[in-house]
Amino acid sequence: MQDLKSPVKVVSKIMQMTAFQYFFTRISQAGFLLFGSAVFAFIWSNVDSAGYDHFWHQELTVSLAGFVLTHSLVHWINDGLMTIFFLTVGLEIKRELLVGGLSDPRRAALPVAAAVGGMVFPAVIYLFFTWGTGNEAGWGIPMATDIAFSLAVLSLLGDKVPFGVRLFLTAFAIADDLGAILVIALFYTPAIDLAALAVAAGIVCGLWGLNRFGIRHSLPYILLCILLWFAVAKAGLHPTVAGVITALFIPSTGKYDTDLFLEMVSKRLENIQCRDGSCGESILVNQSHLNAVQEIDLACRKVVTPLQRLEHGLSSWVGYLVLPLFALANGGVALTGLEPVAALTDPITLGIAVGLVVGKPLGIFIFTFGIAKILKTGLIQGTSWTQILGAGLLGGIGFTMSLFVSNLSFTEFVNLEYAKIGIMIGSFISAGAGYTLLRWSR
Known part of the structure; x- marks a missing residue:
């Protein structure tokens, strides 16, 4: 039981997911929501075509330093x-x-x-x-x-x-x-x-x-x-x-290069030592451990590149909000007004x-x-x-x-x-x- 909670085991399990696998999982999950939004848009546009068009073509005005733009909701999306x-x-x-x-x-x-x-x-x-x-x-x-x-x-x-x-x-x-x-x-x-x-x-x-x-x-x-x-x-x-x-x-x-990051993390890890082989259930019980973990967390944020940080920060918003909204606003096809053949x-x-x-x-x-x-x-x-x-x-x-x-x-x-x-x-x-x-x- 103790072996299952070993930091080495935990870290090894986490590291099994590569950056590509994380990207693949996140994007594929968003794809199912995108599909659902497209189906909903199709149903909405055929059940209430006028309501669908009216909702997405409401006008919204945005101004910045005297520059004014007025467009429909679908256009803003x-x-x-x-x-x-x-x-x-x-x-x-x-x-x-x-x-x-x-x-x-x-x-x-x-x-x-x-x-x-x-x-x-x-x-x-x-x-x-x-x-x-x-x-x-x-x-x-x-x-x-x-x-x-x-x-x-x-x-x-x-x-x-x-x-x-x-x-x-x-x-x-x-x-x-x-x-x-x-x-x-x-x-x-x-x-x-x-x-x-x-x-x-x-x-x-x-x-x-x-x-x-x-x-x-x-x-x-x-x-x-x-x-x-x-x-x-x-x-x-x-x-x-x-x-x-x-x-x-x-x-x-990033702000820190890899060598500096490894040096800083190695020194902090030396402060995380447990005499009886168990460090407890919570990091809060040991102040020196808590300080070391906080400094490691700061080092991680410094070594991560702005490109990675922004891409990871935006991916959820894009996958779970932007693309579904785009599908809702553009996926409607009113078949009632079209001749099928x-x-x-x-x-x-x-x-x-x-x-x-x-x-x-x-x-x-x-x-x-x-x-x-x-x-x-x-x-x-x-x-x-x-x-x-x-x-x-x-x-x-x-x-x-x-x-x-x-x-x-x-x-x-x-x-x-x-x-x-x-x-x-x-x-x-x-x-x-x-x-x-x-x-x-x-």
Whole structure:
């Protein structure tokens, strides 16, 4: 019994969960809530279509230093709260580029190639269906992968898929997010206000200055991010870009380096000694132990990087509030006002659905296979090619980012509804097909 309470045993159990496993668990849990929110939005919009539209299109005004913005509630969610989502995505991308699956060029080659193929093929398929219809602007909709949804489906398989599949799917989904951000910034931007753009550039210089002079507190970066959001919105760029730009400047080093941290912790651990082999049930019974633990806690906070701290701090808010609200506000599809056959056979619906179900897995598989042969590199952690195809099918779950891009692509209500139908059909078929293939693959 005493052995089970040994600090070594406890610490060993805690350390079994790696940073990646923590990230995977948190994101996959959020994916189930996102799914529930989407289902609720669909039911709400069909039970009370007028009430649904009225609620999300109520206007809300925000002013800052004489700069006034008035938008609907759904617009504030899409442009405001989703900036927090893009900030988190930017932090994830930066972490992956520094120390994760994208840090080593050779290791990153396969997921990056998968992301490129998974963007090119769906876009081409969409344009094949919509060319000459006047709705070509939606080509970016089937390009994205919803990382929360896809990891949630993958988590249902438990130990039936190897760790390499989870790592591959996560890495290419993050690379996919980077590609989607570039597409939004480059191709879904209206006319530019150069004066506001100059102000935005000045704020970016301020973010660089904070990073350059070693400012590690998150608050100054967040305040400049808010100012950048207003400047970018005024400039004509999509304001969520402010989140990604801010993430690039969040420091990736802690106040203490690892050597100093180990030295400090080792000295404090020497003060935690128990004569009879038992230190008691509570740390409060021994003041010297309590002081040592508090100093170790302080050292832990000093060695943790602002990037880690902010990413972990925001991940719960994004997963359990921002994305569910986004799904509630954008996931409603009022079928009562649509003609079923026309909705299912419209080029927009077909282009998106086929792009997600067929284009995504084909592009991911072909590009990954090609790069693996060219570089003569093996798959991650013994993953099979069948499992790569299964991961590619899960890559066809494009819910969040696809809905986001659809709002940028279309202004007509009917076209936007067709896009939502295509996204939902494509995403659910991809989820089912990917789960089934991975469930029985070897």
